[in-house]
Amino acid sequence: MTTAKRTGIRRLAGTVAVLAAAAIVAAACSSSTNNAGGSSNGGTVAALPNNTQGVTSSTITIGATTPQTGPAAPGYSEIAPATNAYFKYANDHGGIFGRKINYVVYDDAYDPSKTATLTRQLVLQNNIFADVEPLGTPTVLQVKDFLKTEGVPAVYVASGCNCWNDPALPYTFGWQPPYTDEGKILGQYVTQHLSGQKVGYLYQDDEFGQDGVKGLDQQISGSNVVSRQTYTATPQALAAGLGSQMSALKSAGAQVVVMYTIPAATALAMLAAATIGYHPQWVISSVGSDPPTLTGLLGSFSHGAAGATLLNGVISEAYLPPLTDAANPWIVGFKKILSTYDPGAPWDGNTEYGVVLGYTFVQALQAAGHNLTRSALVSAIEQHGSTFLNPGLVPFTFSKSNHYGYQGGQMVQLENGGQTINTLGGRLVATINGPITTETAPLSTPPANFGS
Amino acid sequence: MALPGTTGSAGTSGPAGARGRMPAWVWKLRLPRQPMIRHLVLAVAGGAVLFGITSAVGSYDDYQVAQIGFTAVAIAGLSLLTGANGQISLGQGAFIMVGAYGAGMVLVHTGLPVFVALIVGVAVSAAAGVVIGLPASRLRGPYLAGMTLALAIGLPALPLKYSSTFAGEQGLSINPLQPPGTVDPQRWLAWYVLLAVLIMLVLMGNLMRSRFGRAFKAVRDDEVAAALSGISVMRTHVLAFAVSAGAAGLAGGLRGLATGGVVPDAFSVALSISLLAGMVLGGTGSLLGAWWGAAILVYAPQWATSVANSLHLRQGQGSNLALLFYGVVLVVVVLLVPSGVQGALRKLAGWLAQFAGQPSQLAGVSTGTVVHKGEEGP
Numbered sequence: 078m079t080t081a082k083r084t085g086i087r088r089l090a091g092t093v094a095v096l097a098a099a100a101i102v103a104a105a106c107s108s109s110t111n112n113a114g115g116s117s118n119g120g121t122v123a124a125l126p127n128n129t130q131g132v133t134s135s136t137i138t139i140g141a142t143t144p145q146t147g148p149a150a151p152g153y154s155e156i157a158p159a160t161n162a163y164f165k166y167a168n169d170h171g172g173i174f175g176r177k178i179n180y181v182v183y184d185d186a187y188d189p190s191k192t193a194t195l196t197r198q199l200v201l202q203n204n205i206f207a208d209v210e211p212l213g214t215p216t217v218l219q220v221k222d223f224l225k226t227e228g229v230p231a232v233y234v235a236s237g238c239n240c241w242n243d244p245a246l247p248y249t250f251g252w253q254p255p256y257t258d259e260g261k262i263l264g265q266y267v268t269q270h271l272s273g274q275k276v277g278y279l280y281q282d283d284e285f286g287q288d289g290v291k292g293l294d295q296q297i298s299g300s301n302v303v304s305r306q307t308y309t310a311t312p313q314a315l316a317a318g319l320g321s322q323m324s325a326l327k328s329a330g331a332q333v334v335v336m337y338t339i340p341a342a343t344a345l346a347m348l349a350a351a352t353i354g355y356h357p358q359w360v361i362s363s364v365g366s367d368p369p370t371l372t373g374l375l376g377s378f379s380h381g382a383a384g385a386t387l388l389n390g391v392i393s394e395a396y397l398p399p400l401t402d403a404a405n406p407w408i409v410g411f412k413k414i415l416s417t418y419d420p421g422a423p424w425d426g427n428t429e430y431g432v433v434l435g436y437t438f439v440q441a442l443q444a445a446g447h448n449l450t451r452s453a454l455v456s457a458i459e460q461h462g463s464t465f466l467n468p469g470l471v472p473f474t475f476s477k478s479n480h481y482g483y484q485g486g487q488m489v490q491l492e493n494g495g496q497t498i499n500t501l502g503g504r505l506v507a508t509i510n511g512p513i514t515t516e517t518a519p520l521s522t523p524p525a526n527f528g529s
Numbered sequence: 530m531a532l533p534g535t536t537g538s539a540g541t542s543g544p545a546g547a548r549g550r551m552p553a554w555v556w557k558l559r560l561p562r563q564p565m566i567r568h569l570v571l572a573v574a575g576g577a578v579l580f581g582i583t584s585a586v587g588s589y590d591d592y593q594v595a596q597i598g599f600t601a602v603a604i605a606g607l608s609l610l611t612g613a614n615g616q617i618s619l620g621q622g623a624f625i626m627v628g629a630y631g632a633g634m635v636l637v638h639t640g641l642p643v644f645v646a647l648i649v650g651v652a653v654s655a656a657a658g659v660v661i662g663l664p665a666s667r668l669r670g671p672y673l674a675g676m677t678l679a680l681a682i683g684l685p686a687l688p689l690k691y692s693s694t695f696a697g698e699q700g701l702s703i704n705p706l707q708p709p710g711t712v713d714p715q716r717w718l719a720w721y722v723l724l725a726v727l728i729m730l731v732l733m734g735n736l737m738r739s740r741f742g743r744a745f746k747a748v749r750d751d752e753v754a755a756a757l758s759g760i761s762v763m764r765t766h767v768l769a770f771a772v773s774a775g776a777a778g779l780a781g782g783l784r785g786l787a788t789g790g791v792v793p794d795a796f797s798v799a800l801s802i803s804l805l806a807g808m809v810l811g812g813t814g815s816l817l818g819a820w821w822g823a824a825i826l827v828y829a830p831q832w833a834t835s836v837a838n839s840l841h842l843r844q845g846q847g848s849n850l851a852l853l854f855y856g857v858v859l860v861v862v863v864l865l866v867p868s869g870v871q872g873a874l875r876k877l878a879g880w881l882a883q884f885a886g887q888p889s890q891l892a893g894v895s896t897g898t899v900v901h902k903g904e905e906g907p
Contacts, residue, residue, distance in 0.1 A: 145847075193790075201587065219789075226789075
């Protein structure tokens with residue numbers, strides 16, 4: 078055995094290893110082309126880095142991270158496909174100034190570390206124009222600064238965190254009502270219409286629940302709140318059920334229970350209460366009160382022993398028209414679009430959310446004009462966002478200084494196992510620090526033949 | 530505890546001939562025998578290759594190289610603890626979190642340079658390793674696994690409990706590294722991460738070849754015999770925990786730099802478990818294997834997703850299929866190559882040598898002995 082021969086083998090092995098490593102990297106590579114230049118539409122926002130990335134004469138590439146697997150996936154996984162259904166509809170109807178939307182969605186399983194990686198993939202590899210409807214508070218918080226540095230607008234984050242209207246994040250926009258706003262409206266209702274009753278809270282022990290309780294506490298006198306129960310949104314905690322929280326609320330004598338809960342926790346709480354013969358007046362945030370989702374969860378958690386009848390009398394808040402409103406041309410049109418472009422998807426609060434948000438993004442693209450740039454998109458939402466045509470019960474409040482979308486809604490009560498949704502009182506607008514006012518402008522109507 | 534798949538240094542487990550042969554004469558022929566110099570040469574060579582790769586690829590690939598880097602050092606820490614010292618930990622993610630918050634707090638609250646923050650992160654995490662290592666040194670097998678699992682589950686709740694100190698669920702916002710001139714930020718990040726990780730790995734490699742490293746292995750193989758030889762079993766266990774946690778702490782600090790923030794939800798139990806999987810896939814006990822494990826952890830989900838996407842399923846179905854595909858790949862690799870990628874490469878090198886007509890048994894045994902002396906002799 079000669080040294081030379083051994084060395085040769087060693088070199089061969091080394092070469093193979095290096096080639097393999099190079100192949101791994103090359104396989105993960107994709108060629109990318111940036112469109113340099115481009116002019117803005119004369120908006121008020123200075124040009125952003127890579128201002129026209131993701132835009133060609135015939136396409137607009139946008140992306141999002143969203144849970145398609147994991148504990149947050151049930152329900153939420155329907156949102157992005159529903160949004161994409163609207164984009165497909167818009168593409169089939171001529172696109173936006175001739176450009177078709179290409180929506181790249183990655184599954185982050187609601188894990189912020191995956192969001193960090195996948196968002197970089199979207200921005201650096203897929204060269205997206207904007208991050209549209211990325212879902213979740215902890216997830217999007219993990220990438221907010223990266224998106225800002227790269228100049229990627231984060232448009233309509235799918236979360237009601239109070240953190241999206243932040244001067245430090247000039248290209249980030251919320252969409253759904255901030256949890257605190259909604260908490261104020263729920264709290265005002267409890268104070269005005271359920272006065273004299275003892276109130277208990279059940280809320281998720283994180284930003285979502287805490288922001289909501291901030292709003293409730295602005296409206297409900299502290300002396301009326303007899304018990305504050307929390308839970309954590311981990312699979313382990315939810316698997317243990319919410320029996321102890323319900324027992325505590327019952328023994329504290331709470332006649333009204335206000336819940337800032339995700340749908341799974343709402344269902345678990347209702348079942349635990351029913352088991353111990355506890356029937357308070359439920360007041361539930363819009364996040365955790367979608368009737369189709371709850372009906373399914375109540376049935377599956379109780380193995381068919383309980384169902385939609387538990388939803389009778391539940392009070393909640395809504396900012397989008399009721400799912401069951403067959404007379405509303407928006408609802409008719411959106412249902413048609415969803416069944417055509419996302420066949421098999423259920424018609425529930427999640428798909429309604431997704432498809433309406435998609436509609437709102439197309440509004441923004443149209444307002445941004447023919448010469449689409451990132452800065453044009455941001456200034457279009459700031460300047461024209463409050464006038465975007467949309468089906469909401471309250472108008473958008475987008476402005477230069479306010480990056481929230483909907484702020485407010487209408488109190489509703491479920492009857493007939495959630496098949497009937499009755500409104501309670503007028504439509505209300507609430508801001509985080511301002512007063513609650515009544516919205517008097519008439520509801521909008523969609524363009525003729527919407528959805529066909 | 531000799532785990533299956535342990536590919537520690539030559540002669541500790543398994544047939545020494547097949548394992549030690551090829552690298553043995555490679556070390557002898559092509560690399561200096563002094564461990565310290567040898568590790569430096571290896572690190573510089575590896576760094577040069579990675580430098581070449583990172584200079585040639587796009588931004589996102591550079592980011593992934595950075596990800597591989599900090600994942601590799603976390604796996605290497607786990608590998609040292611489990612492979613060399615025989616203690617199993619399901620809590621590596623918790624130490625990553627300690628290092629991330631340690632370094633992150635320094636970056637957020639002081640104007641100190643980044644490398645100082647990283648060193649603080651390593652120190653805080655190593656200190657946490659001592660604290661955890663003390664009770665852990667009394668536990669074995671499933672009890673140790675249970676304790677470290679509890680750590681991984683419990684610790685992410687701390688920043689939420691003391692949210693005024695640790696910025697709660699929003700987490701710490703960390704400014705990205707400022708690259709000099711026109712260097713791509715992701716490329717600069719990759720270089721920074723690689724440099725830090727290679728320094729740490731050289732230190733760890735040297736430790737493994739020192740009397741502490743030999744004590745790790747002695748305690749792993751037979752605690753009673755080690756104790757009779759004058760090695761303090763408890764102190765060795767605690768030291769292994771501290772070093773392992775320190776490596777995780779570096780991973781945490783670098784991760785914070787890379788992702789631009791430290792949020793408690795990013796340090797789930799799944800992170801700890803995936804690092805364990807990466808360690809087994811790469812080759813338990815091998816610092817080089819940690820790189821393979823890290824590369825698999827970074828690239829496999831992406832491959833799985835693109836395979837699933839190529840089937841044009843509905844979004845939800847495709848994502849679930851990607852998870853299934855990923856799981857199947859892990860199971861198949863562990864079944865086919867129980868000693869991990871590094872073990873397989875060694876085997877392959879051995880076969881290649883045999884194919885080329887190297888006298889198998891004698892050469893293997895003799896060079897294996899040489900290596901044994903070179904690596905572990907006094």
